[in-house]
Amino acid sequence: MKKIRLYTPGPCQVPEDVLIEMARPFEHHRTEWFRDLMKDATTKLQTVFQTRNEVLTITGSGTAACEGAILGCNPPGSKMLTIEGGKFGQRWGEIAEQYGLDVIRHPVEWGTAVDPQVVADHLAKDPAITCVMLTHSETSTATLCDLQAIGKITSAAGKLLIADCITSIGALEVRPDDWGVDVAVTGSQKSLMLPPGLSFVSVSPRAWETIEANKGQHSYYVNLNKARKSAAKNDTPYTPAHVLIRGLTVALQMLVDEGMENVWKRVGAMAAATRAAGEAIGLSVFSQRPSDSVTAFTAPDGVDTEAVRKELKARFGIQSAGGQDHLKGRIFRIGHMGYLDSLDATAAIAALEQVLHRAGHNFELGAGLAAAQKVFAERL
Amino acid sequence: MKKIRLYTPGPCQVPEDVLIEMARPFEHHRTEWFRDLMKDATTKLQTVFQTRNEVLTITGSGTAACEGAILGCNPPGSKMLTIEGGKFGQRWGEIAEQYGLDVIRHPVEWGTAVDPQVVADHLAKDPAITCVMLTHSETSTATLCDLQAIGKITSAAGKLLIADCITSIGALEVRPDDWGVDVAVTGSQKSLMLPPGLSFVSVSPRAWETIEANKGQHSYYVNLNKARKSAAKNDTPYTPAHVLIRGLTVALQMLVDEGMENVWKRVGAMAAATRAAGEAIGLSVFSQRPSDSVTAFTAPDGVDTEAVRKELKARFGIQSAGGQDHLKGRIFRIGHMGYLDSLDATAAIAALEQVLHRAGHNFELGAGLAAAQKVFAERL
Numbered sequence: 001m002k003k004i005r006l007y008t009p010g011p012c013q014v015p016e017d018v019l020i021e022m023a024r025p026f027e028h029h030r031t032e033w034f035r036d037l038m039k040d041a042t043t044k045l046q047t048v049f050q051t052r053n054e055v056l057t058i059t060g061s062g063t064a065a066c067e068g069a070i071l072g073c074n075p076p077g078s079k080m081l082t083i084e085g086g087k088f089g090q091r092w093g094e095i096a097e098q099y100g101l102d103v104i105r106h107p108v109e110w111g112t113a114v115d116p117q118v119v120a121d122h123l124a125k126d127p128a129i130t131c132v133m134l135t136h137s138e139t140s141t142a143t144l145c146d147l148q149a150i151g152k153i154t155s156a157a158g159k160l161l162i163a164d165c166i167t168s169i170g171a172l173e174v175r176p177d178d179w180g181v182d183v184a185v186t187g188s189q190k191s192l193m194l195p196p197g198l199s200f201v202s203v204s205p206r207a208w209e210t211i212e213a214n215k216g217q218h219s220y221y222v223n224l225n226k227a228r229k230s231a232a233k234n235d236t237p238y239t240p241a242h243v244l245i246r247g248l249t250v251a252l253q254m255l256v257d258e259g260m261e262n263v264w265k266r267v268g269a270m271a272a273a274t275r276a277a278g279e280a281i282g283l284s285v286f287s288q289r290p291s292d293s294v295t296a297f298t299a300p301d302g303v304d305t306e307a308v309r310k311e312l313k314a315r316f317g318i319q320s321a322g323g324q325d326h327l328k329g330r331i332f333r334i335g336h337m338g339y340l341d342s343l344d345a346t347a348a349i350a351a352l353e354q355v356l357h358r359a360g361h362n363f364e365l366g367a368g369l370a371a372a373q374k375v376f377a378e379r380l
Numbered sequence: 381m382k383k384i385r386l387y388t389p390g391p392c393q394v395p396e397d398v399l400i401e402m403a404r405p406f407e408h409h410r411t412e413w414f415r416d417l418m419k420d421a422t423t424k425l426q427t428v429f430q431t432r433n434e435v436l437t438i439t440g441s442g443t444a445a446c447e448g449a450i451l452g453c454n455p456p457g458s459k460m461l462t463i464e465g466g467k468f469g470q471r472w473g474e475i476a477e478q479y480g481l482d483v484i485r486h487p488v489e490w491g492t493a494v495d496p497q498v499v500a501d502h503l504a505k506d507p508a509i510t511c512v513m514l515t516h517s518e519t520s521t522a523t524l525c526d527l528q529a530i531g532k533i534t535s536a537a538g539k540l541l542i543a544d545c546i547t548s549i550g551a552l553e554v555r556p557d558d559w560g561v562d563v564a565v566t567g568s569q570k571s572l573m574l575p576p577g578l579s580f581v582s583v584s585p586r587a588w589e590t591i592e593a594n595k596g597q598h599s600y601y602v603n604l605n606k607a608r609k610s611a612a613k614n615d616t617p618y619t620p621a622h623v624l625i626r627g628l629t630v631a632l633q634m635l636v637d638e639g640m641e642n643v644w645k646r647v648g649a650m651a652a653a654t655r656a657a658g659e660a661i662g663l664s665v666f667s668q669r670p671s672d673s674v675t676a677f678t679a680p681d682g683v684d685t686e687a688v689r690k691e692l693k694a695r696f697g698i699q700s701a702g703g704q705d706h707l708k709g710r711i712f713r714i715g716h717m718g719y720l721d722s723l724d725a726t727a728a729i730a731a732l733e734q735v736l737h738r739a740g741h742n743f744e745l746g747a748g749l750a751a752a753q754k755v756f757a758e759r760l
Contacts, residue, residue, distance in 0.1 A: 003405075004405045004406070006406075006407070006408060008408040010619070011406070011408060011409060011622070014406075019402075019403040019404075019405075020403060022399075022402065022403065023399040023402065023403035024399075025383075025384045025399075026384070026394075026575065027386070027699060028386060028388040028699045028701075029391060029576065030701075031699070059439075059440055059441055059444075059576070059577055060440040060444060060601060061601075061618040061619040062618075062619070063600070063601055063619075064439075064440060064444070064601040067599075067600045067601050094600075095600045098598070098600050099597070099600070187619065195406065195622065195623035195624075196439070196619045196621050196623070197439055197577045197621030197623070197624060217479070217597075218478070219447075219599070219601070220443070220447045220474075220475045220478050220479070221440060221443055221444040221447050221599075221601070222601070238441040238442075238443040238444070239390070239391070239441040239442070239443075239569060239576045240576060241577030241621065241624070242391070242575065242576060243575035243576070243577070244575075244577060244621070319408045319411070321408075321410075
């Protein structure tokens with residue numbers, strides 16, 4: 001018997017009901033049928049995003065949505081600040097540079113989160129900055145920054161804040177309206193429990209003012225002004241991946257039924273249990289400010305993380321993620337997003353114990369599971 | 381009982397096997413499993429495209445792929461010619477304009493195809509033109525241009541030719557290598573028998589020279605150079621809609637098994653039968669050079685095309701398309717792409733007869749079906 005168990009930080013496990021929904025015969029997308037789906041999805045997206053802002057659906061990965069947001073929010077003559085603490089943060093700076101935007105790219109050591117004061121200092125030093133972009137949960141390093149504190153700073157300074165919330169929304173507490181996040185982006189294949197192919201952007205009224213007035217270069221395909229115009233009619237400017245949107249309505253309903261605070265609690269408990277378990281069996285949490293949506297472990301000397309990942313897959317069908325760029329071979333990552341609950345986290349810990357034990361790593365079998373049990377008993 | 385019958389010119393009917401394939405548990409996309417799928421899909425795409433050129437897979441609609449192709453093939457200082465005979469042709473000119481490219485937008489009367497000599501004249505008059513873009517099968521008017529003749533002209537002149545083959549590849553004869561089509565684009569939701577969400581671009585060695593050397597503005601998300609680099613490893617630069625790609629391998633296998641010449645024959649017979657049937661019951665074919673992938677009919681005076689479409693859907697679950705822009709209410713369109721065969725075309729004709737008869741339109745019941753039967757008996 002061979003099971004597939006997706007613990008990667010996206011794509012994540014998709015509920016059977018969602019897969020079945022997408023296998024049903026479908027209609028054309030310029031129909032009342034589709035507009036009803038779109039309306040339903042958008043309303044539920046607002047709940048999952050915890051926002052009253054408009055939420056747009058893009059057919060494309062999170063990168064496509066971020067490209068549209070970066071170009072929309074940064075008109076000619078304005079200056080942008082990007083905070084880059086990992087692979088994804090770097091990408092947003094790259095986009096800005098490629099389009100010739102005036103951008104300050106602030107690097108942050110991988111595995112650490114930016115100090116909000118750093119953002120405040122940049123804004124104080126350079127009043128020409130009109131927009132800040134950061135990655136809330138940096139998937140490549142499993143690190144969470146203090147979005148709420150940064151949002152307070154950018155709001156007070158009257159600056160736009162774009163947050164890549166690709167591995168936070170739907171897993172971790174995010175409150176764009178209360179926290180001053182003008183643009184929040186996520187993707188379908190993370191906590192929204194869908195296959196990849198869609199991304200989503202929420203836009204505040206303040207950001208719309210800038211985007212609407214922006215006479216500079218927009219992306220053609222991900223032009224937020226055009227997407228908004230269509231969205232007002234529960235439609236899209238170009239052919240949407242409507243079968244995914246159909247699945248989305250089912251996946252979002254599951255999140256809405258559970259209640260977002262309960263979702264955050266479930267994911268938070270899984271992450272805390274996994275961290276406690278890892279530490280109980282001799283692994284170290286890589287990040288100095290770990291995200292709850294994905295955990296990155298550094299293995300002790302003598303343990304080959306790539307061999308561990310290979311064994312997890314071969315023996316248990318568990319798919320995890322390795323490190324990216326200079327972290328390749330140094331860390332491995334286990335996700336807590338998607339259709340996973342405490343027993344799934346428990347299963348991953350059990351598998352990890354078995355693999356590390358057979359690899360000759362020295363620890364007490366069951367110690368990780370016991371640590372996890374204590375966390376779950378307390379938190380859930 | 382209510383069946384859904386998709387005769388829209390995209391999205392098209394998807395085979396049950398493809399829907400079921402996409403509902404199966406899936407793996408992560410940065411795996412051997414996915415790279416094998418990607419390799420399999422790419423090889424089969426080359427067969428369906430009838431090309432030895434590299435074929436890239438983009439997560440996004442055909443518009444995204446065309447944006448990437450237009451920017452890639454038109455470096456700063458070059459001039460582009462777009463041939464615009466309908467809604468889609470216009471879009472390509474719009475993209476070029478939005479990015480500030482130097483573009484000559486040549487309008488063609490809707491429902492007619494460009495005279496290849498017109499392209500030759502433009503190239504002779506303005507040697508600065510380095511790239512021509514056109515729509516092979518203009519879906520909005522159901523019109524086919526003579527791509528082969530135009531490719532001969534552009535090749536002889538040493539110019540790049542980008543063809544939107546979104547509703548031709550996989551349905552109609554297209555031979556990019558023999559015809560001198562440097563870049564050919566199609567989408568998943570047409571003849572490739574998938575739901576929307578993917579698009580595909582074939583690129584000739586000659587076009588790669590230009591794209592590689594182009595230091596101007598590329599799209600970030602649909603940067604063909606980056607896509608090529610990843611494709612060499614059977615991968616994609618950003619998270620792909622890999623569940624759709626999995627379905628694609630099954631859909632393409634069906635086309636490959638049928639054989640492309642047989643596919644073209646099947647689609648051609650359905651189109652000819654539908655045109656003959658329509659004329660036998662008093663409808664007129666709108667286009668002066670009809671495409672075989674979709675048929676546009678003009679209704680006789682007194683027949684409301686929108687009411688006809690509404691009835692087709694209400695009574696028979698048949699989804700058709702109306703006219704776009706100034707053709708709204710003047711024409712209606714029935715597609716021949718996707719998972720449809722001669723009996724499906726026959727069913728659509730039967731339904732059309734029933735609806736027109738009840739609407740009081742005067743013709744001999746069964747005349748359309750008889751005309752279609754003759755075509756099928758001859759051609760299949």
